[in-house]
Amino acid sequence: MLTPIALGALAVVLAGPLPSVLARWSRLRLTPAAAMLLWQSTAAAAVLAALGAGLSLATDRLWVPPVAVADLVVAALAGAVTLVVTGRLLLSGHLTGTALRRVRRSHRERVDLVARMEQGVSVLDSELPVAYCVPGMAGSRIVVSRSALDRLGPAELEAVLEHERSHLRARHDLVLEAFTVLHRAFPRWVASRAARAEVEVLVEVLADRAAVRHGDRRALLGALVTLAGTATPAGALGSAGSLAARVSVLRDERRHRAQAAAVVALAVAFLALPTVLVVLPWLSGLRTG
Known part of the structure; x- marks a missing residue:
């Protein structure tokens, strides 16, 4: 009986309090790849603990005979809770993915109508200095405004473009989508926004690291300052976010x-x-059985 309680408590901690604590550990950003792995493992562990709590409670009641009616009722309720958690995850994944893909498809279509293609980049006639990418399985877009082209030097522009290419190569959009799904699937009193917010910073840091490997650090810093304060459209990944960090x-x-x-x-x-x-109680039951 202790295992389901431990798993349930662990799921709550991993979904809420722990992300809030990790988000305050700003030095994690200095090792962004390892930090991203930590955030992903925390999220996966929260899901595993939540599902495992219900499954272990059900099997704990049914594993050793004789099985009483009360055991059957508890096992059924535990199974129902597990199904609800699974259903919430699947529904959140469907709704989030469908909405994002609809927004991105619409934005790509608008960009294709008004932008000019120059060396594989969609150039918008805009007075705002913007640069972002719109991911998509059917074709991604890197969008840069005419103002950004005028204000950025050659090295700065190349750093920005490499930053956006890195987003697309690493499919950072799928990473962000997964954390959005988890945040929406868990109840509000459990789920923490800290995980999604910190992962947003980390994907930008990872893209910056990729840009620096292919170019000049100072050029990227200059480009970030030039692009600072401009908004990124919904569903897109931009170069101007989380500037201070x-x-x-x-x-x-x-x-x-x-x-x-x-x-x-x-x-x-x-x-x-x-x-x-999750695994040890089942192995123990097999040995005793």
């Missing part, structure tokens, strides 16, 4: 191998804990 990370050129290793180990531990709690 990204500038702080870009200015740090040190390697943080020890932190990266520690964060990866923490990610493995977070995912291993609910896995062990």
Whole structure:
């Protein structure tokens, strides 16, 4: 009986309080790949714990005979809760994915109508300096305004374009979508917005790192300042978000191998804990049976 309670409590902690604590650990951004793994493992562990709590309660009541009527009722309720959690995840995934793809498809169509293609980039006649990408399975778009082209130098423009290409190559849109699905699937009193907000910062930091590997750090910093304050359309990934956090990370050129290793180990531990709690009771039951 202790295992379902432990898994339920773990699911609540992993979905709400823990993300709020991790979001305050700003040094995590200095190792963005490891940090992203940590956030993903935390989210996966929360789902596993939530589903495992219901399943373990049901099997705990039905595993060892004799099975009383009360055991059947508890097992049925636990199974129903598990189905509700699964249904909420599936429904949230469907609604979120459908809405995002509709918005992106509409935006791509509008861009194709009003923009000019120049060297594989959609150029908008706009006085605002903007640069963003619109992901899509049927064809992505990198959009840059004429004002941005006029204000950015060649090295700065290349850094911005590489930033957007990195978003598209790494499919950062799917990462953000997954965290949006999880946030909407869990009840409001459990789910934390901190995870989605921090992952938004991390995908930008990861794209910045990719741009720096192919270009000049100072050029990217200059481009970020030029593009600062401009909004990114819904469903798109832009170059102007989370400026303060990204500038702080870009200015740090040190390697943080020890932190990266520690964060990866923490990610493995977070995912291993609910896995062990789910699997061990079943293995124990098989041995005794």
